[in-house]
Structure formats: C-alpha cells, structure tokens
Amino acid sequence: MYDFYLGGKDNFAADREAAEKIIAIVPDVCSTTKANRDFLGKAVRLAAEHGVRQFLDIGAGLPTQENVHQVAQRAAPGSKTVYVDNDPVVLVHARALLDDSKDTRAVQGDLRRPQEILDHPEVRDHLDLSQPVAVLMLAVLHFLPGHDEAARIVETVKQAIPPGGFLLLSHFYTPDEQERKVQAGGRVYQSTNSGSLTARSLERITGYFSGLELVEPGLVPVQAWRPDWEEDSVFDLSVPGLLGGMARVP
Template structure:
C-alpha cells in the first residue's frame, strides 16, 4: 500500500503489528513504516519470517483437526489481515456451512476482511478489542452468529503477547474459557524468547514499543500451561508451532532454547 492510500484515521507513519505480520508472510498490505519495523525485527531474529509462516501453518492444522471433530463454530480473535488458508477456508473444506467470526480492532483489517467476505453467508468480521473480553464476547454481532450453548473453537493466535500484564492476559483467557461448553476448543500461540540474549530481547521489545500496539511480552511454556490448566491438551502438548503435528518429519524435533512461537490446542472436557 502507498502511504497516500491510508484510510481516514490511520497514520501510516506508525507501524501496525497486523501489517508487520502481513509483511512477514510476504503480503502487500503494509506501509513503509511497517516494513522498516519488521526488517529491524528480522535483523535481530532472522527466523521471524519462518516463524510467522509456521504460525499460519499451525492455524491451518489446528482448524482442520477441530473441524474434523465436528465443531461448527469458530471465533478468531485478532484475526489480522486476510492471507492464504484463513480459518473459514480451512473449516469450510470440512464443514461447508461452519460459522466463522473474525474479530479485530484494526480499521484496515476490517476493511479488507469485509470486502473479502462480503458474499460469504457463513463468515462475518466484527470490530472489537480483546483487551475488553467481556464486551467482545457480548458484542451483538458475535452473539448473533455464535451460539455459546454449543461447542465453539476460540482462536487467539499470536495475540496475548501484545498484552503486557500477565494478570490481564490471564483474565482474557479466563473470560473466553468461561464461555466455552464441553466439546469447545481453545487454540493459542504466543512468542517466547527462549535463550535469546538480553540485549537482543531489549532491542526487539523496543521495536514493538514504536507500534500502535505499544509493546510485546514474551512468555514461556509455563504461562501457556496455566492458560490451559484443567483442559484436555491435545498431543503433542505445548510446543513450537512448527512442531505441532507437523507435516514434515524434520519439524518434529524442536529446541525451546530458540526464540519463536509456542502453540497449544486444548479441548473443554
């Protein structure tokens, strides 16, 4: 996108985490400020592009698994800019009339998502903020499209690390879990630092401080375990996203010392 094409109310000089992620994935829906910030992260963590793509592949595998178990409702919180193999595309190959609700608070995400899905009767895009989880879950458009009395798969993919306070992140997950009935699923992924040198960690954190979101907080397996305590965690448990039921044998081995993205899929018993 050219800076001149920025929608009203969008400052193209301030990086957006959604547009940075789009750039990692090879997308075109980003501004110069997003590309510059993303390149700074890539210079610190060269695997950033590969990690982002592995995160998308994890999403595809998780949604396919859940839809294969018969779940017909998906709530993707912090869905980001549309790319290949979105939740509705994966779910609808298995259950053609599955209901998919995308939620984001970025105006550019909203514009692109609504244009893409305008003629899809089973998929909607809703503007809401995960930092206000009760308001989000009670949003009229979400309540009109999601029946919380039936199993729902709630997806928080690479989102909780933008919540700096541990208690606030836990509260978001708790609010979501409170809505899930038996047979529902929780899909999470989250950046972790591994053994990243403190200097590199500080440099990467400073880049994200320059974004509209304003922060990034790395967390490890113990935090994800706390989010899924009491749920049935699907094999292989909490692992780097590339190692969650990988398609290629070489991805099955993992090193938690490397910075990257952890993933977990858990079912409500």
C-alpha cells in the same frame, strides 16, 4: 507486519520498515510466522474433524492466505467464522474481502475487554455459544504487557467455551538468557500500533490451558505441532520461538 512476514501485499510502508528491523534481530521470524499459519490450518481442520462448526478468531488481523474461514469451510462446508480485531482499518479491508461470504463476519472488538467481544450482538447473532466453538488467540496475547491481564483474558474466554469446544493459542516464548534479544524486538514494536511485545515463560503459557485437555503433541514450537516432516518434530526450547497449543474443553 504479520502479512509482510507471510509474503503478502496487504501492508503499508511503515509496516514493512518495522518488519525489516525485526527480521534483522530475529532472522527466522518469517519462517516462524509461516509455521504459525500452518498451525492455524492444522488445528482448525482438527477442530472441524471433531464436529466443531463455529470459529471465533480474536485478534485476527487482515484476512490473508489460508485463513480460518477458508480452512473451516473446506473441512466442513457451512462452518461459521467471526473475525475480531480492534483496528478499524483492518475491519474495512476484512469486510470488503469477506463481502461475498454469508458464513463469515468481521467485527470490531478489543482483546483487553473479552466479555464485550463475547457479548457483541454480531457475535451472538452469528454464533451459538451454547454449542461447541473453537476460539483462536494466535500470536496476539504477547502484545499485552501485563501477565495478570493476559491470564484474566484467557480465563474469561475459557469460561465461555462449551464442552466439546477448543482453545487454540500461540504465544511468543523466550528462555531467560535470550531476554536481551527480546527487549530489542520489543522496542521496535513500541513504535507501532501494537505498542509492545512481551515474551512469557513456558510455565505461564502452559498455565493458560489449565483445566483443559491439551491435544497431542501439547504445547510446542508451532513448527513442531503435528509437522509434515519428521525432522521438525525435534525442537529446542533454549532459543526464543512461538509456542502453539490446542486444548479441548471437557
């Protein structure tokens, strides 16, 4: 579905059918998804500018346009990337697409068991977790219905990031008065492999970055994160959206 929102071709009929239902409920989902991809690129480049040469993308999905390894290697040749996803079909496609990239790996792992990802032999073989690493969890935590579980996962990952590393995160947000629309979207996702869609409050999402140093402009709608156009820096948190933030481990 994410690939379909981006205008890609790596999706199935069931993905397209479900995505069209979401678009009918949230017409700007495609532009928001593209803004999330822009956020990814800007944040990865910024991490590289700060000396990071290792990237761990949890819940990566199918490699698509301007993915982490492409951005990182342009910014800092030789950068290493590990993509993690729990879908075996995604991994088959990912490994085929990444077959000629010695600095990039794709491994199977479940976001709900973060320590297993961090201890995965291929992750440990490819990345040196004693050195700065940027960990990405973009548009994935909102597929976990449990607030405590989501917070536990983020805390486990944060503890594994050495000083000088970064946490990059985006998450579906909604104010209380828009809950009905969110529930309608959640019912569509319940019919897919994603299983659920849980929007969280600004307070909860901000809490994921506790103990870290948020990079300017902080936690904002992804289209307002260091925008290319000044008008995009103005945002309205009274409507649902995808919030994005990047924070450094001190």
